[in-house]
Amino acid sequence: MIGAGAPFGRLDAEQLVTLADVADVFGKGELRLTPWRAVLVPHVRPEAAAQALAGLDAAGLIVAADDPLLAVVACPGRPACRSASVDARTNARALAPLARRLTNDGLALHVSGCEKGCARPGETAVTLVGHDGRYDLVIRGRACDEPVARGLSPSQAKAALAELAEAG
Numbered sequence: 284m285i286g287a288g289a290p291f292g293r294l295d296a297e298q299l300v301t302l303a304d305v306a307d308v309f310g311k312g313e314l315r316l317t318p319w320r321a322v323l324v325p326h327v328r329p330e331a332a333a334q335a336l337a338g339l340d341a342a343g344l345i346v347a348a349d350d351p352l353l354a355v356v357a358c359p360g361r362p363a364c365r366s367a368s369v370d371a372r373t374n375a376r377a378l379a380p381l382a383r384r385l386t387n388d389g390l391a392l393h394v395s396g397c398e399k400g401c402a403r404p405g406e407t408a409v410t411l412v413g414h415d416g417r418y419d420l421v422i423r424g425r426a427c428d429e430p431v432a433r434g435l436s437p438s439q440a441k442a443a444l445a446e447l448a449e450a451g
């Protein structure tokens with residue numbers, strides 16, 4: 284059995300085709316969805332696992348436990364959502380390596396297209412909240428909480444995150 288994570292909990296059509304192909308070639312044509320944003324491919328022989336995982340990796344799926352994308356969560360943002368003024372997922376992907384440095388394990392950064400915080404209603408160590416094309420910064424709070432800084436460009440948000448990561 285092997286498994287792969289869906290970045291930001293989303294699978295596109297090509298990734299679904301790849302998963303189906305991997306299940307056909309290396310397993311028994313079976314896929315299992317989990318509640319943890321991952322898909323399992325049962326019946327993959329141990330000696331074929333590396334090759335099967337390489338195929339999933341090439342399709343952009345998460346196959347490593349230390350993948351930086353596991354440290355971030357983001358809503359669809361702009362242009363998918365009309366409430367968003369920022370491209371939350373693109374920015375979250377770019378910030379993922381820094382987010383990984385904020386904590387050794389688990390989620391560290393929530394990038395939200397607006398203060399509604401659809402991707403994560405609870406607290407996160409760091410939350411960036413889109414507003415008029417820039418980001419507000421919330422520390423240990425939710426997207427609707429009071430920010431400690433406002434109006435950061437994506438590069439300023441990156442610098443703020445780097446500072447937090449440096450401070451440990």
Ligand code: SF4
Pocket residue numbers: 358359360361364365366367368395396397398399400401402
């Ligand atoms: S948090 Fe805001 S921008 Fe993101 S999906 Fe929800 S409503 Fe849209």
